[in-house]
Amino acid sequence: MASANRPIGAKLAAAAAVVLLASGCATPELAKIGEASKEAAIAPAPAEAAGVAGLPTLPVASTAKPAAATPAAKKPPVAAELPTTPSPAPPAKAASAGKSPDRDKDKEKQKQKQKDKAEDKGSPRAQAELARLINEAEVALTENRLDAAESQFSAIIRVDPTNMAARMGMAEVHLAAGHDSIAVPLFTELSAVTELRARALQGKGIGLLRTGDRAGALAALSEAVKHDPGMWRAWNGLGFLHDLNREWGESEQAYRQALARNPPSAVVHNNYGYSLLMQQRYTEAAVQFRQALKTDPTFGPARANLRLAHAWQGDYTDAIAGAPQDEVGFALNDVGYIAMLRGDYDVAESYFLRAIQVSPAYLEKTRKNLDEVKTRKARQ
Numbered sequence: 291m292a293s294a295n296r297p298i299g300a301k302l303a304a305a306a307a308v309v310l311l312a313s314g315c316a317t318p319e320l321a322k323i324g325e326a327s328k329e330a331a332i333a334p335a336p337a338e339a340a341g342v343a344g345l346p347t348l349p350v351a352s353t354a355k356p357a358a359a360t361p362a363a364k365k366p367p368v369a370a371e372l373p374t375t376p377s378p379a380p381p382a383k384a385a386s387a388g389k390s391p392d393r394d395k396d397k398e399k400q401k402q403k404q405k406d407k408a409e410d411k412g413s414p415r416a417q418a419e420l421a422r423l424i425n426e427a428e429v430a431l432t433e434n435r436l437d438a439a440e441s442q443f444s445a446i447i448r449v450d451p452t453n454m455a456a457r458m459g460m461a462e463v464h465l466a467a468g469h470d471s472i473a474v475p476l477f478t479e480l481s482a483v484t485e486l487r488a489r490a491l492q493g494k495g496i497g498l499l500r501t502g503d504r505a506g507a508l509a510a511l512s513e514a515v516k517h518d519p520g521m522w523r524a525w526n527g528l529g530f531l532h533d534l535n536r537e538w539g540e541s542e543q544a545y546r547q548a549l550a551r552n553p554p555s556a557v558v559h560n561n562y563g564y565s566l567l568m569q570q571r572y573t574e575a576a577v578q579f580r581q582a583l584k585t586d587p588t589f590g591p592a593r594a595n596l597r598l599a600h601a602w603q604g605d606y607t608d609a610i611a612g613a614p615q616d617e618v619g620f621a622l623n624d625v626g627y628i629a630m631l632r633g634d635y636d637v638a639e640s641y642f643l644r645a646i647q648v649s650p651a652y653l654e655k656t657r658k659n660l661d662e663v664k665t666r667k668a669r670q
Contacts, residue, residue: 420446424455431462439463458486461493470497488518496527507531522551526558533565541565556586564595572602597621601628606637619649623656635667
């Protein structure tokens, strides 16, 4: 909710935020992301079982002397009597060479097992199954089912730690989940792979942007679109960066590039509209917000920003028309605040009073706005 001590739109941080879609397909992004596991995604493959049997126990020669025959027994001497100190049994032949036949056999089995596994992994059937699993994981990622996507990518990586598609997918999962400290290093590593460089730089740049590293984000995103101009999320991020620096010409160009690559993006239309709103180009901004809602009628940030665009043009009635019941209090307060900034104090006061009646939960903040507008009226 806007208040008297902060700029309009502050409560609508999501409106200008870089909202991400994990895959590069032309599907509208979701503003709200699901919770994903915080565990590290790319784990080393589990070690194969050793499968090596213990060394065989060699026969041990006894050094004990046999008990002497007692006179009472009066047994005749035995011709084949054991020697007093028996000779040790000869060691097994394999021992003299320092090797174990069983151990060698296990090693051969292990090598054959690894060879068979590698051949199976490279078979057409195995490759087709792997492609199917990756596609399912990508779909889950696109649909924002981050837990499912993470689980599937992790399973693929356990079987094949070098699978670049799965590693990229896991990096995108962490980015979508807001785990930027995990995602950025993963993208940095993947950017060394030529065929993945553009997408990896895009992800890295977005992660750096969200952590506040504007210089790093600018470098990564610029490099991404240089390698592949089709990286529309990178263009969207560049537009947001230029907005932060109030570089309106550059931001507009970036948003237009993003829309040229992915026209049905509610997020890009919304961000472009928000940029125009900050430039006081309210009519043009409203066009972008409407386009965002045409693409995704459920996209809340665009709906809220469209209200602001109407209010800044003095269309107060249109600004609150159709507001969902749970947003009426916000709408009345925000429209009243804009009316106050435009000098329409009577209108602003009436909207603040209505907001208090509709949403008592926001009574304190709205009362501050009401006190402010009364103060301004008294100064006239």
